[in-house]
Amino acid sequence: MALALLLAVLAPAGAAHAAPGDDQWGFRGLVRDGERKPVTGAAVAVESDGEVVGTDVTDARGRWEILGLAGPGTYTVVVKTGGKTYEVEKELVRSGTTLPVQNLVMSTSDAPAVQASLGDKLAQRAVSGLNLGLLIAIAAIGLSLVFGTSRFTNFAHGENVTFGGIMGYVFASLAHLPLLLAAAAATVAGAAFGYLQDLGFWRPLRRKGVSLVTLMIASIGAALALRSLFQFLYGNGTRSLTREDWGTVRLGPVVMPATSYVAMGISVAVLVAVGVWLKRGRIGKATRAVANNPALAGASGIDVDRVTRIVWVLSGGLAALSGVLLGVFNQVSYDMGFNLLLLMFAAVILGGLGTAFGTLAGAIVVGLCTEILVLWIPADMKYVGGLAVLVAVLLVRPQGLFGRQARIG
Template sequence: MALARTAAVPRLGRALVAAFVFAATAFALFAAAAPAHADPVDPATADQTIQVWVRNNADKAGVAGVGVSVTGDGFDESFTTGDDGKVIVGLEDAGTYTVTLDESTIPAGMGRPNAISRDVQVFSGNKNQPANFLIDPSFAPDATGSGTGDGASESPTETPGASTGSSQDIAGLVIQKIVTGLIFGLLLALAAIGLSLIYGTTSLNNFAHGELVTFGGLMAFTFGNLLGLPAVLAIPIAVILGGAFGWTQDAVLWKPLRRRGLKLIPLMIVTIGLSLVLRYLFAFIWGADRMTLANDPKPFLVLGPVSLRFTDVFGAGLAIVVLLVVAFVLMRTKIGKAMRAVSDNRALAAASGINVERVIRVVWVGGGALAALAGVYVAYYQGLRWDTGAAILLLIFAAVTLGGLGTAFGALVGSLVLSVFMNLSTLWIPENLKIVGALVVMILILLFRPQGILGRRERIG
């Protein structure tokens, strides 16, 4: 019996060794059969994308049919530029990628590119990170291929975030940054004006205002994408529901708390709690994935170095019209004058016969509608998530503070100034630090004018 037990031990050892060898072989075969690189992602749903733009330096027109390869971080794919000279590459992960042109595919007689390849650093959430190339007979190609990926450089020795090269290219890039900054500033102003009016009439810093922005985008997505309504119906419905959401918040929560005489600090803490509740409720109902609204990525309006989509042009035009309507209401209508009176001196306004609670209710409805429209705009502009409003809330507060607390026109000016500075700062600093640059500008301005650009000193604090 002991002999049999002893003989079984070597057999057990051999079995274990054989099992280990089999497992190792299977793992090696699986690893060899696995794909060696990451697959491309649909640019419409990707969290980060690279926009490659190949242009003829003579007329700045896009060059179609140029082969482009993108490699880096396990990604290795080839693409071809479209009729507009562009190709948008969807990426699953952030990282550093090398964009290389296939010179053999450049049309004969057009010339050579200002760079053969560029290194593009893509941060999480970056959309359309640029990698631009110019083609001209006078260019000597950059064989090293280094660069920041902004596409304006013709020199491999530029520093990260900066742009060197011809003065024409630099001027074009500056103009493009200013235009896109103004467009985003109009988007920001829609949300900031509502927040500023709410603060002016109630002295409440509403940290749940970002969720009003998210709500508008989610309503547009629900009625436009899920229910299939056209945009001309989905957008007004989203704005109306945003106003209704603002009315509901004031009727159910803020008016009862005002009647109880709750002080501003506890009210502010309530807004933070409401923000968290709404944010995770949105994630529970609509999910945590990025949502996109139907948007044609092709250029609709090209003015020199500036290329704009239809949604950029239409959204900016609509924002301007809405802001003009808001200005007319505030300056020329009875309810607008009552809003300004309550904002200036609430007690005096009440003593003069103004129904303060009615004015506050109207402000909440208008602020909710404006925030919802901003949410629709941002959903078209850069996509939508359950926390989109919270992500831009800091910029909204910064714009209101910079423009002047409690003044609608100050919120507009602060939004435009902050957004343009934020975009221009990417000429010298990395893209993911542009918010920091904007906040530094805000701090410097407030050091010299604490009340903000259009604010009054008595509102400080």
């Protein structure tokens, strides 16, 4: 039943399977002068190993776009205007948290240096890391709550993130809904998907008394099946979730798309709401009680099955929202959730298994380390930094930052 509904919901996305130009590599950007006004008619070129691989001219809004590059690699973006040349070196990498098409904002002002200072780079990376950490936190909190109430590690949680991203693409790009409305619709669809998973698969297995190891292995199988299904319906390419252009915002040395700041605001609001619900809400308190001691919670009159079902709904909705926001920050692909799964596990383990608030702290740490360390290590190795911090913390606190020590034996 759940699989049939999933096929019906995702079928429209299959129509975009061969959409032209959606999975290209390249750059697009904006050229401004010292007064932050658009520069019109500037010649823009992208070079690789000294050879020009693409050219464009800025329009009336100072915007340009060069797509169709060969793929990952180091490129030089050269802007020529007013008899002067400005250039910047950029790297395109294939990873779960970087864009195949990068957005650049270049200034023709002589006041700032062409090469940003270490402090400016650090600020830029810190904000990007905070954004990534908040996105990880939204998805990882659902993973942590499922572990706390169901007592097993759900390896299919990354596919819930992918489901949200694809549904966001369906609602925003195919149904042409405004981005915020598409995000809300995808979140509701993700919550329904979480409910159907528990109703049709996990709840029957729990009632049969299946062991936790078996449940974990079953989740790996479910992840493989869902990922193959997404690949079949959506295709191998990466696609932009929406064509809406909200422009860029500069806060001191930090320049980011306005959508990234909106995503951060939504993430903070949602995380605060979940925290208040866990601390103040009746079901939230029951969820914490079940996570601490299911047997005692059931003996106290709490409907453990109902609480677990609500947690699956909440987990699916949060994962879907994270997928939409990640699709705005990055692009949508059939394996985007799988690429993020390792960072989600790192956040949950770093914060402490089963602790929602610890997961938030762990996600922020992982996000910051992942982005900031790119200043010193290659971009395609940036996950190493976050995982190295995880190992270092666990050597000192095996229970995580906010986990409780447990006696074994």
